[in-house]
Amino acid sequence: MNLKEEFLKYIGDEYSLVGYARSYKLVFLKLFLQFMDSEGKVKEIDLAREFKRFYEKRKEQRLLPDINADPRIQNVDTSTISQIISVIRDNPFRVISDRGFVYHKNINGEEYYLINNELLREFTEDFKKKMTNLIEKKINLYFSRIDKGEKIAGSNNSLKTLLIDLMNNYVKARTSE
Numbered sequence: 001m002n003l004k005e006e007f008l009k010y011i012g013d014e015y016s017l018v019g020y021a022r023s024y025k026l027v028f029l030k031l032f033l034q035f036m037d038s039e040g041k042v043k044e045i046d047l048a049r050e051f052k053r054f055y056e057k058r059k060e061q062r063l064l065p066d067i068n069a070d071p072r073i074q075n076v077d078t079s080t081i082s083q084i085i086s087v088i089r090d091n092p093f094r095v096i097s098d099r100g101f102v103y104h105k106n107i108n109g110e111e112y113y114l115i116n117n118e119l120l121r122e123f124t125e126d127f128k129k130k131m132t133n134l135i136e137k138k139i140n141l142y143f144s145r146i147d148k149g150e151k152i153a154g155s156n157n158s159l160k161t162l163l164i165d166l167m168n169n170y171v172k173a174r175t176s177e
Helices: 005-009 023-037 042-058 081-098 116-122 124-145 158-175
Strands: 039-041 101-108 112-115
Touching: 005 116, 005 124, 023 039, 023 042, 023 081, 023 124, 039 042, 042 081, 042 112, 081 101, 112 116
Parallel strands: none
Antiparallel strands: 039 112, 101 112
């Protein structure tokens, strides 16, 4: 299996969230693809700012930033960019880089995330667009399961709603892929 096939397998089917306990990997990949230049690199600081902005927007909409969010994401509005970079480096970057898809490098005193050169060669505009759309669908699927119309404040039944959803879908989840 070549690296492109491994990457596709890692991303998974558009209707599957297997391997995505939190949204961080999906958001990282979305932003990486969005800001990746022709050499397959993204400035770490730029990606971190957009990562922070993503979760700030969710909080502005009074939505949960994520389930079991890291405190630096839960309190993203008061987190520094350095703290966000630390979250990114711990997970999702570490997990994705362990697979050989991306790596980190200091170039002329600036920190970058770079895509593996073998994978970069496979990133035609069509493939990049396909991956961007797939990841966006997965992000929407991920958050649709969290949001379900629930807001952070004024929602004293969000745990109840999550438990009911869990009970209603338990058998289906256990008997399907």
